[in-house]
Amino acid sequence: MKTIQLNKRPVGTPQLSDFKLVNEEQPQIAVGEVLLKAAYLSVDPYLRGRMSEGKSYIEPFELNQAMSSGMVAEVVGSKHEGFSKGEFVTGMLEWKEYQNHNGEDLMKLDPNMAPLSAYLGVLGxxxxxxxxxxxxxxxxxxxxxxxxxxxxxxxxxxxxxxxxxxxxxxxxxxxxxxxxxxxxxxxxxxxxxxxxxxxxxxxxxxxxxxxxxxxxxxxxxxxxxxxxxxxxxxxxxxxxxxxxxxxxxxxxxxxxxxxxxxxxxxxxxxxxxxxNFQDKYTEAISHLAKWLKVGELISTETIVEGFEKTPQAFIDLFEGKNKGKMIVKI
Amino acid sequence: MKTIQLNKRPVGTPQLSDFKLVNEEQPQIAVGEVLLKAAYLSVDPYLRGRMSEGKSYIEPFELNQAMSSGMVAEVVGSKHEGFSKGEFVTGMLEWKEYQNHNGEDLMKLDPNMAPLSAYLGVLGxxxxxxxxxxxxxxxxxxxxxxxxxxxxxxxxxxxxxxxxxxxxxxxxxxxxxxxxxxxxxxxxxxxxxxxxxxxxxxxxxxxxxxxxxxxxxxxxxxxxxxxxxxxxxxxxxxxxxxxxxxxxxxxxxxxxxxxxxxxxxxxxxxxxxxxNFQDKYTEAISHLAKWLKVGELISTETIVEGFEKTPQAFIDLFEGKNKGKMIVKI
Structure with a gap:
């Protein structure tokens, strides 16, 4: 299975060669873990900061390690009592087709309330x-x-x-x-x-x-x-x-x-x-979901298909090639 | 009696030639007015903005008109029922040795609570x-x-x-x-x-x-x-x-x-x-006066003597020649 790693730290605009696609073995899950299959991946301008060295509000990515961002994933295996196969979750996840996870900070999604990709966009x-x-x-x-x-x-x-x-x-x-x-x-x-x-x-x-x-x-x-x-x-x-x-x-x-x-x-x-406004998330999402539901808020997405297109989708952000939220469908 | 007017709008650092000292007749007071004699005058960096043309948070000074700033003055004549001869007041006043005034926005001072000049500094x-x-x-x-x-x-x-x-x-x-x-x-x-x-x-x-x-x-x-x-x-x-x-x-x-x-x-x-914080003045002054009285707050003033020294005192601000509040004693 595939993973995308930081190959080198960009100088100026990120290049495809700053990333590398690596094949790894399918992960196994231990007791208390779930196996996640990536469904949608968010690329965002702020990730550029994490590709450089130096202190910021979050740690920089490490070289030769998978990058990560907001993702939606399907639970395809579970030895965790809180999650069942077939459920969808969102969280900060690694750029891997499959990954095991201890369930911390994952949020379960209701695929009937909004399309799954919306949880990386207007409801994320x-x-x-x-x-x-x-x-x-x-x-x-x-x-x-x-x-x-x-x-x-x-x-x-x-x-x-x-x-x-x-x-x-x-x-x-x-x-x-x-x-x-x-x-x-x-x-x-x-x-x-x-x-x-x-x-x-x-x-x-x-x-x-x-x-x-x-x-x-x-x-x-x-x-x-x-x-x-x-x-x-x-x-x-x-x-x-x-x-x-x-x-x-x-x-x-x-x-x-x-x-x-x-x-x-x-x-x-x-x-x-x-x-900074974590204590207001629930209130905010209730407003956004209401507006979305009645059609007062339009959610626009540019969806790129294919995990291996992730680096290009990210690079395209800096040339404004996206309309609305740039998302990779895996 | 003397007045200091804006002679020309400065280009870069203000020069003495941007000001002019003009002799005018002693003003007369009408019913409802007081005659004020300037005692202390405040020169402040923000006045530089008013010497230029263009909209800011207060109007620019007009050419060939007296400049103005925060001043302490003595009531030397009164046809205003709210003020008596011998009282001291502070307010935004014109750079004139004597001026008549309708009393609006003047604040009476207690010369026993603090030295008069403090009302242009730490209590102003x-x-x-x-x-x-x-x-x-x-x-x-x-x-x-x-x-x-x-x-x-x-x-x-x-x-x-x-x-x-x-x-x-x-x-x-x-x-x-x-x-x-x-x-x-x-x-x-x-x-x-x-x-x-x-x-x-x-x-x-x-x-x-x-x-x-x-x-x-x-x-x-x-x-x-x-x-x-x-x-x-x-x-x-x-x-x-x-x-x-x-x-x-x-x-x-x-x-x-x-x-x-x-x-x-x-x-x-x-x-x-x-x-912007006008509604907090009273509270602020009560703290400042208390600290000043018990000696926890030191008020430093650079006092220049002589009305006609005002332009130089103002110019000296930009070279940091003052320690603490720059005040002209008239």
Whole structure:
């Protein structure tokens, strides 16, 4: 059976040669363990950080060891009293077709409530990140203007839809005309901007946000965000969720200093990871599941088929080839 | 009688020629007004922003009109039933030796509770900015490490002392060896760093803060802050109070992008002006006055004598010639 390991630490943008596909023997399970068969695998920009050395909020991956991420798996064997064959679970799992597991931190899934892949997207870390970042840090009020970067991505598309459900004016930033169209037509964004064809982000944001920007959910960082920051209102809240434009940088990325803007407008800017809000997961999922069920929240997925396509699917994230959540079906 | 007006808008560092001393006739008071004689005048870095054109949180000064700032004045004439001759008041007043005033937003002072100049310092905007920025945004906990830049300045010296009173380890950053010595000997800072003689701020902070930085009260911005940001702990709080190192910039100041640090460590960064916390003034002043009275809080002032010295006193702020609060005695 196959496993995908970290072959070398990337310099800049990850390459296929940074990964390797290795054949291993099928694992055996001991008493108290389950045997899991991978069903769906999530690739996410934050994994780029774990491929480098150095302390971050989670440990770096080790060389010549399997990588891991959020996955959905089927229990295909069980010597654990809490799990039965045929059940589906989600958790942080290794990039292996089969793996044994002691059951800790696995969550059982109800395949009738939503498609299994949704538990890696809108009902998983993605949806939680969108909902909790927006509501706990952004605290948007009805009628306020919310700007989302990486708006057609997994988190961004959910953020925008939730902000609309909360009664805000929502402006999205994405990287193709097709995505811009999708933001408006499918997700109901009020305005959308293609940053790749826009020469002056400052002006584009000013035009799309005649009342200024009250909340900015930032997934990308870099020059796109520089333009947004020039349009923030007094008491604006900036949710610093991701900085995909900077993750592959090989030297310290430089940009305009933002302290004067923060002072001038009494702006709050806060970085976070979803685990900070663990005590709110249940509440968040109940909102998301309700919206999903009644069709008020659309879950978009780009599903790539085949375990061995995982490295390419991950690399494609950095070129924005995904619409919504990028998932590998195994 | 003399008044000081804005003669031209500064380019970069303010020059004496940006101001002009003008003679005007002594004002007369109408019914409902008081005649005020200037006693003490506060010069503050934020006034630099008002000398330029462009929207900020307060209106820019107008050319050929008197500048204004926090002042203490004596009531030398009154046709206002709320004020009597001989009383002292503080408020935002014009840079004039004498002025008439309708009494709105003037606060009466008790010259027996503290020296009059303290109402421009530790019991005025300076002390409120220090106390409210630190406690409302920084929320320092006992045993945490608090770093203060501009530590020997008006706000910084008060911030450090309050952080010590709250049980924190306090590290100050200042620009001369004499100030560094003063921070430790007079104000009780645990460590202090002279940024002008330090070649590697990152390393200097790391050495002074073996447990990392939990709270950073930033008065200066720029490269000093870059070094501090490399040492922040998870859930650190950055109070963005001032950016004196950037105020005279004639082009957009550039620096390392900080979003990756904010994400990695779930850092909160917030700009503010003291007026945001107006509903906490009374509470704050009661703490400050108590500490001042029992000698737990030292109020340091650099007092320049002579109304016409005001522009030079203001310019000297940007070279750090003040220790503590810079005040002009008239």
């Amino acid at each position: 870390m993605t949806g939680l990140t969108a909902y909790l970042g927006l509501t706990e840090i952004g605290k948007p009020k009805e009628g306020e203007t919310v700007v989302v970067s990486g708006a057609a991505g997994a988190v961004g598309s959910v953020v925008g839809q939730i902000a609309k459900l909360l009664g805000c004016r929502v402006v999205g930033i994405a990287g193709t005309d097709e995505k811009v169209e999708q933001l408006k037509a499918e997700y109901g964004f009020d305005e959308a901007i293609n940053y790749k064809t826009t020469t002056d982000m400052n002006q584009a944001i000013a035009e799309a946000c005649p009342n200024g920007v009250d909340v900015y959910f930032d997934n990308v960082g870099g020059e796109v965000s520089d333009g947004v920051m020039l349009n923030v209102n007094r008491f604006a809240r900036i949710i610093v969720c991701g900085a995909i434009s900077l993750y592959n940088a090989t030297s310290m990325p430089m940009g305009p200093r933002i302290q004067p803007i923060l002072i001038k407008n009494s702006v709050l800017m806060q970085g976070f990871i979803v685990f | 905007m300076t002390g409120l900015t220090a106390y409210l920025g630190l406690t409302e945004i920084g929320k320092p906990k006992e045993g945490e490490t608090v770093v203060v830049s501009g530590a020997a300045g008006a706000v910084g010296s008060v911030v450090g002392q309050i952080a010590k009173l709250l049980g924190c380890r306090v590290v100050g950053i200042a620009g001369t060896d004499e100030k560094v010595e003063q921070l430790k000997a007079e104000y009780g800072f645990d460590e202090a760093i002279n940024y002008k003689t330090t070649t590697d701020m990152n390393q200097a902070i790391a050495e002074a803060c073996p447990n990392g930085v939990d709270v950073y009260f930033d008065n200066v911005g720029g490269e000093v802050s870059d070094g501090v940001m490399l040492n922040v702990n998870r859930f650190a709080r950055i109070i963005v109070c001032g950016a004196i190192s950037l105020y005279n910039a004639t082009s957009m100041p550039m620096g390392p992008r900080i979003q990756p640090i904010l994400i990695k460590n779930s850092v909160l960064m917030q700009g503010f002006i003291v007026f």
